[in-house]
Amino acid sequence: MSEQNNLSTNAIECVDVDFSYGKSRAIKSVNMEIARNEVTAFIGPSGCGKSTLLRCFNRMNDFIPGAKVTKGTIHIEGMEIHDPEVDGVELRRRVGMVFQKSNPFPRTIYENVAYGPRILGEKDKNKLDEIVEKALRGSALWDEVKDRLNDSAFGLSGGQQQRLCIARTCAVDPSIILMDEPCSALDPIATARVEELIHELKQNYTIVIVTHNMQQATRVSDKTGFFYMGELIEYDSTVKMFSNPGKKQTEEYITGRFG
């Protein structure tokens, strides 16, 4: 992506975005601007399109037959992501993703983190060591795993595995990290550690997180978008959304009256 594009103040800009799975319209005329180095939470009842929109940002939906953005534009750091010149692999390096269920590779802890940089061509062992340590430190996991880097990643707890997946994402130097319900399979203590980590990560990354947990949205995010049936109903600062929402539907959802 060009330097000029990197000058954009927003990390993500959606203009009038529609998305369909075949004939079924899942996202309807969404407009939103996501500032750099902020945490944005997507909330809303099941099936309202949160994950679909998240996956639009790094074109993960490209892998689903018949699924596509049918209208509007999405810019990532100034670059229109559907421009034919944009390479999907490079886009996904820049816009990393962490999933609901941690999904480490059946390899060692070290290899899980070194995998991405290796694929990108890094062969120097010292450089790889450096990248792995930096990513594991950045994901608050280094102290717990530094003496067992060559053990299987499957020997880690669920929360540690999720932080390893975050380290794996960070190892390829993205600028945006998408998180799709990253704590839904974790206990409260592991959840708290990932939430602390999100606070630290936002110094270096822009984060968009889908969550069903209202308390989590208030704890971790600067802005919140409330979605309902494919539409972005309200998008504002998290403090405002949860203390004085502008729309009745938002209020009903956050107070648990539906969803």
Ligand SMILES: Nc1ncnc2c1ncn2[C@@H]1O[C@H](COP(=O)(O)OP(=O)(O)OP(=O)(O)O)[C@@H](O)[C@H]1O
């Ligand atoms: N791969 C797919 N193929 C066809 N339709 C899909 C696919 N994935 C999602 N959908 C549909 O798109 C709509 C939005 O789904 P999406 O998963 O984005 O919602 P969500 O708000 O993230 O839901 P949840 O909170 O349950 O994860 C739903 O009607 C869903 O059934």
